[in-house]
Amino acid sequence: MTQSVVVQVGQCGNQVGCRFWDLALREHAAVNKKGIYDEALSSFFRNVDTRSGENGPDIYKGKICSLKARALLIDMEEGVVNEILQGPLKDVFDSKKLITDVSGSGNNWAVGHKIYGCQYRENIVEKLRKTAEHCDCLQCFFIIHSMGGGTGSGLGTFVLNLLEEEFPEVYRFVTSVYPSGEDDVITSPYNSVLAMKELNEHADCVLPIENESLFEIVNKIHQMINSGKLGSTVKQNSLVTSSAGSAKTLQEKPFDAMNNIIANLLLNLTSSARFEGSLNMDLSEISMNLVPFPRLHYLVSSLTPLYTLADVNVPSRRLDQMFSDAFSRDHQLIQADPKHSLYLACALLVRGNVQVSDLRRNIERLKPSLHFVSWNQEGWKTGLCSVPPVGHSHSLLALANNTCVKPTFIELKDRFMKLYKKKAHLHHYLQIDGMEQSCFSEAISSLSDLIEEYNELDATKGGPRIDPSRLKIAV
Amino acid sequence: MSIVTVQLGQCGNQIGHEVFSALCSDICGTHGLCSKKENESYHDSCKERFFYEEESGVSIARAVLVDMEPKVISQTLSMAARSGHWKYNSRSHFCQKQGSGNNWANGYSVHGPRHKEAIMNLVQKEAEKCDRLGGFFTIMSMAGGTGSGLGAFVTQCLRDAFPTSFILNHVIWPYGTGEVIVQNYNSVLTLSHLYQSSDALLVHENDVIHKICAQLMNIKQISFRDVNQVIAHQLGSVFQPTHTAGEGSGYSRNPLGDLMETLVPHPEFKLLGLRNIPQMPENSLAYSTFSWPGLIKHLRQMLIANAKMEEGIDWQVRPPHPGSSIPSTNKPLHFNTSIANLVILRGKDVHGVDLGSFQDPSLYTSWLNPQDAFSAWKTPRAFNKYEKSASLVSNSQFLLKPLDSIVGKAWNMFASKAYLHQYTKFGIQEEDFLDSFTTLEQVISSYTNL
Numbered sequence: 075m076t077q078s079v080v081v082q083v084g085q086c087g088n089q090v091g092c093r094f095w096d097l098a099l100r101e102h103a104a105v106n107k108k109g110i111y112d113e114a115l116s117s118f119f120r121n122v123d124t125r126s127g128e129n130g131p132d133i134y135k136g137k138i139c140s141l142k143a144r145a146l147l148i149d150m151e152e153g154v155v156n157e158i159l160q161g162p163l164k165d166v167f168d169s170k171k172l173i174t175d176v177s178g179s180g181n182n183w184a185v186g187h188k189i190y191g192c193q194y195r196e197n198i199v200e201k202l203r204k205t206a207e208h209c210d211c212l213q214c215f216f217i218i219h220s221m222g223g224g225t226g227s228g229l230g231t232f233v234l235n236l237l238e239e240e241f242p243e244v245y246r247f248v249t250s251v252y253p254s255g256e257d258d259v260i261t262s263p264y265n266s267v268l269a270m271k272e273l274n275e276h277a278d279c280v281l282p283i284e285n286e287s288l289f290e291i292v293n294k295i296h297q298m299i300n301s302g303k304l305g306s307t308v309k310q311n312s313l314v315t316s317s318a319g320s321a322k323t324l325q326e327k328p329f330d331a332m333n334n335i336i337a338n339l340l341l342n343l344t345s346s347a348r349f350e351g352s353l354n355m356d357l358s359e360i361s362m363n364l365v366p367f368p369r370l371h372y373l374v375s376s377l378t379p380l381y382t383l384a385d386v387n388v389p390s391r392r393l394d395q396m397f398s399d400a401f402s403r404d405h406q407l408i409q410a411d412p413k414h415s416l417y418l419a420c421a422l423l424v425r426g427n428v429q430v431s432d433l434r435r436n437i438e439r440l441k442p443s444l445h446f447v448s449w450n451q452e453g454w455k456t457g458l459c460s461v462p463p464v465g466h467s468h469s470l471l472a473l474a475n476n477t478c479v480k481p482t483f484i485e486l487k488d489r490f491m492k493l494y495k496k497k498a499h500l501h502h503y504l505q506i507d508g509m510e511q512s513c514f515s516e517a518i519s520s521l522s523d524l525i526e527e528y529n530e531l532d533a534t535k536g537g538p539r540i541d542p543s544r545l546k547i548a549v
Numbered sequence: 550m551s552i553v554t555v556q557l558g559q560c561g562n563q564i565g566h567e568v569f570s571a572l573c574s575d576i577c578g579t580h581g582l583c584s585k586k587e588n589e590s591y592h593d594s595c596k597e598r599f600f601y602e603e604e605s606g607v608s609i610a611r612a613v614l615v616d617m618e619p620k621v622i623s624q625t626l627s628m629a630a631r632s633g634h635w636k637y638n639s640r641s642h643f644c645q646k647q648g649s650g651n652n653w654a655n656g657y658s659v660h661g662p663r664h665k666e667a668i669m670n671l672v673q674k675e676a677e678k679c680d681r682l683g684g685f686f687t688i689m690s691m692a693g694g695t696g697s698g699l700g701a702f703v704t705q706c707l708r709d710a711f712p713t714s715f716i717l718n719h720v721i722w723p724y725g726t727g728e729v730i731v732q733n734y735n736s737v738l739t740l741s742h743l744y745q746s747s748d749a750l751l752v753h754e755n756d757v758i759h760k761i762c763a764q765l766m767n768i769k770q771i772s773f774r775d776v777n778q779v780i781a782h783q784l785g786s787v788f789q790p791t792h793t794a795g796e797g798s799g800y801s802r803n804p805l806g807d808l809m810e811t812l813v814p815h816p817e818f819k820l821l822g823l824r825n826i827p828q829m830p831e832n833s834l835a836y837s838t839f840s841w842p843g844l845i846k847h848l849r850q851m852l853i854a855n856a857k858m859e860e861g862i863d864w865q866v867r868p869p870h871p872g873s874s875i876p877s878t879n880k881p882l883h884f885n886t887s888i889a890n891l892v893i894l895r896g897k898d899v900h901g902v903d904l905g906s907f908q909d910p911s912l913y914t915s916w917l918n919p920q921d922a923f924s925a926w927k928t929p930r931a932f933n934k935y936e937k938s939a940s941l942v943s944n945s946q947f948l949l950k951p952l953d954s955i956v957g958k959a960w961n962m963f964a965s966k967a968y969l970h971q972y973t974k975f976g977i978q979e980e981d982f983l984d985s986f987t988t989l990e991q992v993i994s995s996y997t998n999l
Binding site: 363368 | 619620621624730731772774776967
C-alpha cells in the first residue's frame with residue numbers, strides 16, 4: 075500500500091485541506107470499525123504513540139493511538155492556519171509540519187514565488203523530507219491551492235517545482251481553484267497565468283476547479299432540500315457538501331459547503347488505492363491512462379450523486395441515472411461543456427455495489443453521444459471499488475481529458491492580455507527581485523502553446539476518419 | 550505430472566483463485582457418475598497435478614502469486630483459506646506496493662529485472678515440490694501493467710530457467726469497449742513477447758464470457774467474479790484428468806505436453822481458443838438433458854462458424870467442398886479454418902461417441918493430415934455436476950478478427966504518438982513497438998492465409 079502527502083498552500087488551499095482531513099477521518103471511521111490502524115488508514119495518516127508526548131514514535135500496526143495527517147500546511151499569513159489549529163481538528167495536524175508567516179503575499183504571485191519561495195526553501199525541503207521519511211512507500215503529493223492569489227498561486231507553484239526537483243519519482247497531483255471572471259482580486263489573471271506555466275511544466279495531473287460550479291452545486295442542493303419536495307428524506311451526511319460530525323449547518327463557514335465538494339473529489343480519487351475492489355484503479359493508472367501527451371494533463375471532474383435519498387433500495391434505473399448525471403453540466407466542478415467538445419480520454423471510478431455489467435451497459439449507452447478523438451475511440455478507463463462513500467450505496471467520479479478546458483484557458487488569457495496591454499499593476503511584480511518582463515512573456519507563451527495543442531486536436535473533430543495504413547510484411 | 554501455476558496481476562490472481570476453487574469443488578463434490586475406482590483415480594490424478602498435501606491433510610495449491618500491489622493477493626489468500634478445502638502456501642507469493650500503473654514498460658523493464666530473483670526463487674521452490682514437473686501455467690491479462698508486462702518478463706525467465714518444460718500462457722483479452730485506455734498497446738507488446746517464449750497461448754475474451762453470463766447463465770448484474778467463474782469452469786474442463794490414449798489407459802500423465810503435441814504443430818501458430826458446452830446456471834442442471842450427437846453437432850458448427858456459444862450459431866456457414874484444392878482467398882467467407890482441434894468429452898456414455906464429423910478434411914488447412922490434426926480425449930467421470938460436457942480447444946482462425954482489431958487500434962494510436970512518452974520513460978522505445986507490430990502482423994498474415 076502506498077502513502078500520499080497533502081501540501082495545502084494559502085488560504086484557499088488550507089480551508090479546502092481542512093475539509094479534506096475532516097471528511098477523510100469520517101470515511102475511515104465508517105469503514106474501520108475495530109479501531110485498528112490498517113493499510114487503508116496509513117495512506118493518509120500516521121499512527122503516532124503520543125503517550126510520551128507529541129514526538130512519539132510511529133506505530134505501524136495494532137490499535138489506533140493518535141492519527142496524524144500526512145500533511146504540510148503552508149500559509150504566509152497566520153489567520154487560517156491558526157484557526158485550524160484551534161478547531162476540532164487540531165490534534166490531527168503535526169505542529170511541526172507548518173510553515174507560516176505574518177504579512178501574506180498581497181495577492182502577488184511574485185511575492186509568493188520569488189520572495190517567500192527563496193526565503194522558506196530550505197525549511198520547506200526539510201519538512202517535506204521528514205514527511206516522506208515517515209512513509210513506507212510514498213506515491214503521490216497532492217497540492218491544494220488557488221490560482222488567483224499570491225501565496226497559493228506563487229508559493230504553491232514554487233513548492234510544485236521543489237517537489238519535482240527533490241522527489242522526481244513521486245506523482246504530483248494538483249487541485250487548483252481557478253478565479254472566476256468576477257473575481258475581486260484584480261491581478262488574479264496575472265497570478266493565474268504565471269502559475270499556469272508552472273502547472274504546465276511540473277505537474278503530472280491538474281484538476282481545475284471553478285468556484286462558480288461549486289456554487290451552483292451548493293445552490294442546487296439547497297433548492298432540493300428547501301423546496302419541500304424531498305425535504306427530510308435526504309440523508310444529511312450524504313450531501314456532497316456536508317461536513318463531518320454533527321450537521322451544524324448554521325455554524326458552517328461560508329465556503330465550507332463548496333470546499334467539501336473538493337474534499338469529496340479527492341477522497342473518491344484515492345478510494346481505489348485505499349480500499350479493495352474487483353478492478354483497482356491506482357493514482358499511477360490515472361496518470362498513465364488520462365495523459366496522452368505530457369502537457370495535456372488537465373482533467374475535468376464530475377461527482378455523482380450529490381445526495382442520497384433515505385430509502386435504501388436502489389433500482390437499476392437509478393444507477394443508470396448516476397452515470398448520466400456524471401456527464402451533465404450540473405455535476406461538473408468547472409464550467410465547461412465536454413459533451414460538445416472532444417474527449418481524449420475518460421475515466422470512471424465507481425464505488426459501492428456496482429458490477430462490471432452495470433459499467434458496460436452505461437458506457438454502451440453513453441458512448442454514442444460523446445465525441446472521442448479518432449485514435450482513442452474506446453478511450454475508457456474504469457475502476458470498481460467495493461467501498462462506497464459515507465451515506466451512499468454507490469458513487470461515481472468521472473475524470474475527463476477533454477478539449478472543453480480550452481475556453482477556460484482562452485478566457486484566462488484574454489483577461490491577462492487586457493491588463494498586460496495597459497501594463498496595469500505590472501510594477502508590483504517587476505519590482506520583485508528575480509521578476510522580469512520575460513517571466514510574463516514566457517508565461518503567456520506557455521499558455522498560448524497549450525491552447526494551440528488543444529486547437530489542433532479540436533481540428534480533427536468531426537473530420538473524415540482516415541486510419542493510417544498498416545505495416546506491410548513480406549508474406 | 551504436476552503443473553505449477555503462476556498467477557500474475559489482479560486478473561491473474563482473481564482467476565487463479567476461481568480455477569483452484571473449481572478444481573477442488575469438482576473433486577470434493579459428487580462421485581461424478583462413474584465407478585468408485587474411476588473416481589478415486591480421477592481424484593488422485595487431479596490432486597497430484599494441482600495440489601500437494603500438508604500434514605494436516607489440507608490441500609495446498611501448486612501456485613505462485615505475483616502482484617505489484619498487495620490488496621488482491623491478500624484477499625486471494627484469505628478467500629482460499631476460508632474455503633476449508635484448500636488454500637495457498639502463505640509464503641508462495643510476491644508483492645510490492647506501488648503497482649505497475651497499467652504501464653507495460655513498467656512491468657517489463659522495471660519490475661521484471663528488479664524482482665526476477667525473488668519471483669524465480671518462489672517458482673523454483675514450487676517446481677522442486679513436484680515429483681515430476683509437467684510444466685507451467687501462467688494466468689494474466691493483457692490490458693494492465695503487471696499481468697501483461699511483468700507476465701511477459703516472467704514467461705521469458707521461465708523459458709530461460711526451464712528450457713525443456715512446457716509453458717502455457719492463459720491470456721485474458723480485454724473488453725473491446727475498453728477497460729484500460731492503453732490496453733491495445735499493452736496487448737500488442739504482451740502478445741509479441743509471449744510469442745517468443747511461450748509454447749502456446751490459451752485465450753479467453755472478456756466480451757465472449759460476458760455474453761455467456763448474460764445469455765446462458767442468466768445473471769442479471771454480472772460481476773467479475775461471475776466472469777471468472779465461467780472461465781474457471783472452462784479451464785477446469787480442459788485440465789481435469791482425462792484419458793488421452795483411449796479406453797482402459799490411465800489418466801494422462803503429461804497434460805501440457807499432450808496439449809502442445811496435439812495442438813501446436815508449428816511455432817508460428819500458437820493461439821488457442823476454447824469453447825465449452827453446455828453452459829447453464831447451476832439450478833437448471835437438474836432439469837436438462839443432452840445427447841452426445843446434439844452436443845457434437847453444435848460444437849462442430851461453433852468451430853466452423855466461429856461462434857462463441859451454443860446460442861446464436863450461424864448454421865449457414867459450411868466448409869468448402871472437400872477434395873478440391875481451394876486457394877485461401879476463395880474459401881467461403883466466415884468459415885473458420887483450423888490447424889488442429891482437440892475435443893474433450895466428460896461424462897455419461899462417453900466412449901461410444903462418434904467424432905467422425907471433426908475429422909472432415911475440409912475443416913483443416915491442407916498441410917496437415919486430418920488424423921494428425923484432430924484428437925479426442927475422453928473420461929466417463931462427469932465434470933462439475935454436468936452430466937455431459939464437451940470442450941473444444943482449437944488452433945484455428947478463432948482469434949484472427951480480435952487480433953486484427955487490437956493491432957489496428959494500437960497502430961492507430963501509435964501513429965498519433967499518443968501515450969508513447971509514458972512507455973519511453975521506462976525504456977520501451979518506438980523501435981520496440983515497431984518490432985512488436987511486425988511480429989503480430991506476421992502472425993495475422995499466417996493465420997489469414999490458412
